[in-house]
Amino acid sequence: MKPAAARGSEYRALALMYVSQGLPTGLAFYGLGTLIRASGHGVAQVGWVGLAIVPWAFKFLWASAIDNQCARWGHARVVFATQALAVACALALLAVPLSVNLGAALAGIVLLNAVCATQDIATNGYAVARMQGRAAGLANAIQITGFITGMLLGGGGLLIAHGRWGWQGAVLLLAGVLALAWLLLWLDKGWQARVTALPAAVRLRDLLRHRDLGWALLIALTFKAPGTAVGTLIQPWLVDRGLGPDGIGRLQMAVMLATATGGLVLGVPLVRRLGNRRAVLAGYALAALALGAAWALQALDVRAAWAYFAAFGVQGVCEGAMFVAIWALFMNWARPQAPGTDFTAMQCGENLSNVLAAGAIGAVGQALGYAQAFALAWGAASGLLVLLAFCLPRVRLQGEEGHL
Numbered sequence: 001m002k003p004a005a006a007r008g009s010e011y012r013a014l015a016l017m018y019v020s021q022g023l024p025t026g027l028a029f030y031g032l033g034t035l036i037r038a039s040g041h042g043v044a045q046v047g048w049v050g051l052a053i054v055p056w057a058f059k060f061l062w063a064s065a066i067d068n069q070c071a072r073w074g075h076a077r078v079v080f081a082t083q084a085l086a087v088a089c090a091l092a093l094l095a096v097p098l099s100v101n102l103g104a105a106l107a108g109i110v111l112l113n114a115v116c117a118t119q120d121i122a123t124n125g126y127a128v129a130r131m132q133g134r135a136a137g138l139a140n141a142i143q144i145t146g147f148i149t150g151m152l153l154g155g156g157g158l159l160i161a162h163g164r165w166g167w168q169g170a171v172l173l174l175a176g177v178l179a180l181a182w183l184l185l186w187l188d189k190g191w192q193a194r195v196t197a198l199p200a201a202v203r204l205r206d207l208l209r210h211r212d213l214g215w216a217l218l219i220a221l222t223f224k225a226p227g228t229a230v231g232t233l234i235q236p237w238l239v240d241r242g243l244g245p246d247g248i249g250r251l252q253m254a255v256m257l258a259t260a261t262g263g264l265v266l267g268v269p270l271v272r273r274l275g276n277r278r279a280v281l282a283g284y285a286l287a288a289l290a291l292g293a294a295w296a297l298q299a300l301d302v303r304a305a306w307a308y309f310a311a312f313g314v315q316g317v318c319e320g321a322m323f324v325a326i327w328a329l330f331m332n333w334a335r336p337q338a339p340g341t342d343f344t345a346m347q348c349g350e351n352l353s354n355v356l357a358a359g360a361i362g363a364v365g366q367a368l369g370y371a372q373a374f375a376l377a378w379g380a381a382s383g384l385l386v387l388l389a390f391c392l393p394r395v396r397l398q399g400e401e402g403h404l
Helices: 004-038 044-073 075-095 102-130 133-187 204-209 213-222 225-240 245-274 276-290 293-299 305-333 339-368 370-394
Strands: none
Touching: 004 044, 004 075, 004 102, 004 133, 004 225, 004 245, 044 075, 044 102, 044 225, 044 339, 075 102, 075 133, 102 133, 102 339, 133 245, 133 305, 204 339, 213 305, 213 339, 213 370, 225 245, 225 293, 225 305, 225 339, 225 370, 245 276, 245 305, 276 305, 276 370, 293 305, 293 370, 305 339, 339 370
């Protein structure tokens, strides 16, 4: 058993890594759509935020290369290199204000997300190599909390900063937080020891050794799509209801705090008491039910600020529990010999569905109207609960008989 100090260093490092990776994702998911709509572009163009998520959907293509590099260099050196590149990418955004050149700003945000997605492969490998079994629940709570904290700062936080200091101030804040995380990781030496159990060669095609790969991918490709669609469409919906970037930023921050809280106080106990599979079903059922909040607010024409905070806060708590349960499942599914590759493949499945859902919902919302688009996503979530119940018994976890 590891000393408490060493384990604490690993937990702190994981939190800082996931905060860093959450920053550009938060900008893409929770900030960019608001800024695009507020600058006068149509609802359909909000779907362009899906471009920023593309690197997260296809990082599996270089996941085995990063796993191999981590085996040669150690996870810490890969993390430090990618963190420095992320700071450089953020500073480069100073030259391309979104209001002046939307295309160039999007390209810069895509590049920043590509760097952080690459770091995420190393981070996932680091986490899986050290924390499997029921400890995966706590590890995934740290992942969810850290990632959501980064999304909170990169989404709502940057919207507030943009409202006060403009694009330049918001981008400098982004670069500053990334640089601070690099410094804190460098000063904390306890987590930097290399994992010697990883092999020297990991191949992407080794994923096919999972006889249950199709079932695991089906879960990863579907579970997040309805929530992503609703979350993307909520941004122009709030703008059209008269909320400015500052107000939307505060709401987004509150919702993400609720999501982190849900992961810690609801998701971790669900995994520990019910086990992975039943925790996934319970968490997803709660999240699917709460996803109807946007439709209800639109159908009833509720415009009070407290209603937004209450409805989306409850939705965030339920989604936090779902995220912890599902990613604990995939952590326990990943092979110790190729943790970054296996876990990353599941994340890529999720992010591919995010790209498609975010890209499509803008056009759907413009064609059908907000109420019908929200209802369509809510109905899809209900149907996916049945699909999950069918897939989960067919997914084999590490230590179970018949797992490869």
